Amino acid sequence: MDFHLLELFVRSATFELDNREIYRTARPYCVYLNGRLVMSNRTENVFSLYHLLPGTGYTVLLESGGEQRECVFRTPDESILLDVRRFGAVGDGVTPSTAAVQAAVLSCPAGGTVYFPRGIFLTGPLFLKSGITLYLEEGAVLLGETDREKYPLLPGVTLSANENDEYYLGTWEGNPLTSYASLLTGIEVNNVNITGQGTIDANAQNGDWWVQAKVKRGAWRPRVLFLCRCCNIRVQGVTFRNSYAWTIHPYFSKQIRLLDSSILNYELSPNTDGIDPESCEDVQIIGVRISVGDDCIAIKSGKRFMGEKQKMPSAGIIVRNCLLERGHGGVVIGSEVSAGVQDVRVSQCLLNNTDRGMRIKTRRGRGSSCILDNILFENVHMDGVLTPFVINMFYFCDPDGHSKYVWEKSPMPVSDETPRVGRLLCRDVTCVNCSVAGAFFYGLPEMPIACVELENILISFRPDAQKGFPAMMDQIEMTEKMGLFACNVKQLRLKRVKIEGYEGRRLITDAVEQLDEEE
Structure with missing residues (x-):
């Protein structure tokens, strides 16, 4: 069982197992620090050691099933x-x-x-x-x-x-x-x-x-x-609780590391997102547990004024080995994304009982710089997520959110008000005990979603599924056990996508220019 030193601090250190298992490993392990047992029967893929001394050399030995691996390091002064x-x-x-x-x-x-x-x-x-x-x-x-x-x-x-x-x-x-x-x-x-x-x-x-x-x-x-x-701001180990609004909010910042921490807010607390990087570059969220009253992680880049004034997209975001529970969305892009979001990779995460899993939300008015592209969601397990995959380009936010300008399903002129969604790739994802829909992709008629690829996906519904709205937009009906819905998508690629327990049609498509499916 290999592992590596993820981040080193003066009095602590964080490590990560080198595997593809989701959040936890099936093989418990023990950790020895300078020959002394400090952890036993540990299963999380990320762990940290504390009470270290500055300027001191240490040897960490990880033992599992008779195998041993070693890491030697020295703390900074x-x-x-x-x-x-x-x-x-x-x-x-x-x-x-x-x-x-x-x-x-x-x-x-x-x-x-x-x-x-x-x-x-x-x-x-x-x-x-x-x-x-x-x-x-x-x-x-x-x-x-x-x-x-x-x-x-x-x-x-x-x-x-x-x-x-x-x-x-x-x-x-x-x-x-x-x-x-x-x-x-x-x-x-x-x-x-x-x-x-x-x-x-x-x-x-x-x-x-x-x-x-x-x-x-x-x-x-x-x-x-x-x-x-x-x-270069690093957060490690600390528990954040009972936030006033968004909990951790990096804003026009770079090199942010959030490691092996917890964010815990009441289920009904308003707008208490977990982590919201806004117009940030090079953000790593690794080994974090989040249970909140709104989105667990929401990647943003401002509304129209700041997006056009500063023109700084969020880019280079890594979310790995996290436990995301109970929020409105697991990993969300939007809706304040007027400067765009690029290069997001989510992997080895466990999502439990969130309303939606992978969620992209935008709307007319976010602007032509609102380009959401190169989003990768892989090696993830969801349990009890109502709708695992959502792209919603009619999100009804802001004071005019319920206006015809936002909800109109007929094409409107493409202008500098029009957002764009590029490529989303989801692969090696298992979703069990779903309720509302397996996937819901709704692009703008004048600016369809460029490409959605689903590969090695299993979606199954709970027998007692309750009705709900698959996305927060006007003029849609509540559903239950709806398979895969796609409207206004240029290219939809399905490779080994299995949907179990759905009702009605497995695939519901409208204005999908190219559909490629491989069993």
């Missing part, structure tokens, strides 16, 4: 370790510690670590600094203040001194709008690590953040972690 308690932070869950923790962060030199011991540290928004590590010990909790008056504002748009350029900070659902600062906010910071076995709990359920969630009150809701124009 650390300039200093600063305990937040020495700055006045009190871990009793009652005493406000915002100023003390912020002082520790600002005092930490490059290469240093801000250390959170076991305890509950009540805090308002904190601002990150380049070149440092936050290390949360097991049992350490950063607990968000419930009073929104303690959250500074991030202005959406500020005119620069030359009265021409603009400076963007606050953002809400793809537009530059004033929002509250997040519990952890990074503005143009680089080389930051957030690691450990602790918890970052926004505590939103005990405030008024979910009351009239779609109404702006003071400013738009914050995130738990917001990264604005940042580079």
Whole structure:
């Protein structure tokens, strides 16, 4: 059983098994650190080691079924370790510690670590600094203040001194709008690590953040972690809970690594997406468990204003060995994607009880730069996903979402308002206990989906399937056990696609220019 060192930190390290198994391996394994047993009967494909010392050599041995593999590494040096308690932070869950923790962060030199011991540290928004590590010990909790008056504002748009350029900070659902600062906010910071076995709990359920969630009150809701124009940010091990809105939101950022962490929000909490990279490049989400009240992972690139102004698509996104549970969508592209999304690869992921699995959503008005292309979804297992595969180019979002302009099924003129969906490839995917539809692909009549390829796909329906809408769009009917639906698709390629337990026709196609099917 081979494995490799995925990411190395000053006091921790993350590893990944080299296999094609989905999220877990069938062969349990044990892990030894310098000859000492530290894990037994482990099955997850990704694991992490903690309590390491800086500047120290280690040997990790993985043993399974009599086979052994070894990895030798040395942790980086650390300039200093600063305990937040020495700055006045009190871990009793009652005493406000915002100023003390912020002082520790600002005092930490490059290469240093801000250390959170076991305890509950009540805090308002904190601002990150380049070149440092936050290390949360097991049992350490950063607990968000419930009073929104303690959250500074991030202005959406500020005119620069030359009265021409603009400076963007606050953002809400793809537009530059004033929002509250997040519990952890990074503005143009680089080389930051957030690691450990602790918890970052926004505590939103005990405030008024979910009351009239779609109404702006003071400013738009914050995130738990917001990264604005940042580079080389790594998150490892930490659990994020009870978010105000989207949980982790990298924004116009590069080289983001989210590893072996958990994101847990209440099932009915509004807009509490797990991870939403927006206009980001080189993002890796590996070994993460997400169970939230909205989309688990949603890849975005802004609405029309930011998409055309900044012209930065999201590109180079890797999602691997993740457990995605209960959200509206497992891995979603959209709907705020006016600058486009390219080169997304999802593999070895387990999706349980999400409404949709692989989900692309856009609409007229996103613009001609909204090009969604080269999306690969492979070696994935879904269980209890209502509709595993969805492309919806009539998504009814925004104030005009239910207007005729959005829902009209007759061709409209192609213009600079027209989005495009290129190639989607799904292969080696098993979907069991589905309910609503196996696949639902609905392109625009004036701009059909370019190419959908399904290869080595098994879809089966649960006997007691309930009716539902396969996509969030107007003028469609509720369905149950519908096989594969495709409308306005240039090329539909099906290779070894098996659908079991469907009702009615296996394939329902309309305006599909080329259909190639191979048993």
